[in-house]
Amino acid sequence: MVSAAIGLAFLPLLLTLIIRYRYYFVLFYRAVLLRVWHDCRSGLSREERAYQYVLTHATPGDPESILNAFDAWCSKVEYISNIGPKKGMILDRLLMEQSPLTVLELGAHCGYSTVRIARALPLGARLYSVEMDQKNAAIAEKILRLAGFDDDTVELIVQPSDEVIPQLRSDYGIERLDFVFMDHWKKCYRPDLQMLEGSGLLGKGSMIVADNVLFPGAPKFLRHIRKSGLYEWKIHQAMLEYSRGIRDGMAELVYMGVN
Template sequence: MVSPAIALAFIPFVVTLLIRYRHYFLLFYRAVLARRLRDCLTGIPKQDRAFQYVLTHSIPGDPLHILETFDQWSHHCEYLSNLGPQKAKILERLIYEKAPLTVLELGTYCAYATILIAQSLPLGARLYTVEMDAHKASVAEKIIRLAGFDDDTVELIVGRSEEVIPQLKEKFGLFQADLVFMGHWKRCYLRDLQLLEAHDLLPEGATILADNVIFPGAPQFLQYVKASGKYKWRIHRTSLQYFRAIPDGMAQLTYTGLQ
């Protein structure tokens, strides 16, 4: 049994932790606790609740308005780990600079980045987006079509990235990707980058943009990129989507083709 004196001695320490890491506690509350409570109360998954909001409040066929509606939902209703407006500017600028004709997205989620990429692509370009969760993929497809993009522009592939990547050439007709956007599980970044290399899916000069490399972080991925000699790289310092007080970053890589 802890004495009252010892318990009181810990109060300043606990208060200091709460103040210093209050933004992380708030993130945990919004992203985990509040979401689970709403799941139990409504019986509807978070992605479906977000889709109903977007369907009700956005303008069909207007990609930018759909993204703004997602931002409103994530700011004022429930947290979604979408790309968010700050990081969206980095990705959008990169697409305009590189003008890729083939883009591979790993991790469709709610299709926020998918819509941003699709509406920024040059004429005749094509986006392949991979989502492992079948239910999330079904919601994402509705949002993609709501934004006005058909199968000729965006092909949604349902499956695990480590299974899909080796099949991209023969099954899906993607022989090389000019741009790869990684927004899926951070622990999969390194494995999937090496799979892209092994299956010759990265032409010389290909660009890879990886999200959340600072928080929650992808240290093994960054270590490999820096040590391999295959990439020119830089880190775009940002904040976590919808949480400006939490530092984050996006890694931009350029494949040199050197082995």
Template sequence: MVSPAIALAFLPFIVTLLIRYRHYLVLLYRAVLVAWLRDRLTGTSREQRAFQYVLAHAIPGDPHHILQTFDQWCYHCEHLSCVGPDKGRIVERVLLERAPLRVLELGTYCGYGTVLLAQGLPPGARLYTIEGDPRHAAVAEKVIRLAGFSEETVSTQQGGGWARCLPAPVTESDAAQVELIVGPSEEVIPCLREKHGLMNANLVFMDHWKRSYLRDLRLLESHQLLAEGATILADNVLFPGAPHFLQYAKTCGKYHCKVHRASLEYFRAIPDGIAELRYTGTH
């Protein structure tokens, strides 16, 4: 048994920790506890609930309004790990500067980042987006369609594969083409050239498992899927963080690296950032 005197002695320390890390506790509550409870009460996932909200409130065929509606949901209803509006502006600025024609996204999730990328691409560009969770991919497919982008889905399985191409909705001829590939990134990346026709990417956006960033970057290098001067954007490199990825990018001699500091999506008090790498191809 802990004596009352010892407990009281630790009380100021505990209160200080609660005050200092209160924003992280709120994040834990909203992102984990609330989602877990509502999943069980409603029988649907928060990703499906978010899509139903977007479907009810967003303007079909208007990518900007669809992203705004996602943001409203995340600010006022439940938390989703999308890139969000603040860091999204960093992505939009890089797209405007680079005007890439071949873009690879790792981590489609609900399709927020996919819509953000697709709406900022120049005419004739093609976006390949990879999602490892079929449930998330099913939501993303609907979001991409709702935003008005031509889309086809290719599903892959370990030890073989099967594909189903979905008929694309009617869109403007100069709109970006989006291909959603369902499967683990470490299995899909080696097949991008032969199975999906991606010779190399001008821009790569990483927003999947942070522990996979370094592995997948090396896979892109080894399969020569990075064009000369390619840009790699990696989200959440400060929180929850990708330290090994950042260390490699800064020390391997193949990249010019900088980190755009921002806040965590939908939590302005939690610091985060996007890493921007420029591939030089040198060793």
């Protein structure tokens, strides 16, 4: 009887927590529990399942069709943390405004944002996309070829970002990065940005865009850009991709250099 009474006493608190954090529970169910169940049932990774869906629902050679198929799969079938269509439109606009010729992407995952960036680049531009996971990189490669992009437009580099950045000048002949998109491990945002600062590859006006800086969040990265004095910056408020009720944001940085 005492245990039952204690349980009833905590019931209102439990219901309050469930209601307050319901969107996070839904995200956990979609991103973790469903993924484990589908992994066991299909014997394929989530990224392989996404590729199969895109392959059967998109038009080869049409980047927009491929992005739409990805968005449909992530919204209606399984969750993948791509940048998504709404934040993607912010990225599209910034790319159109900047017209960058040399772009670095940190975190290709399975190729969604890579296709999104590549399709917005001006003629003659080149995108270097870094992905450390070999299996995901193999899928990204297939997605890029399905979208119609070749090695002259996109070079996929399968290595950890902290190994690639010091090699960009010597191994890839890059003298300046006009645009950097960060969507890899959030704990890597700050050290990778500091490595880019020290590399000499950021020039005045170079733009860095970082996704998911509010959720799951990159507090050390945000603290660095506030204190460094190297950037003009802003946060684009948004909702987490393919979700409801979870606030997120993208950081837009313009490198101003050392005074």
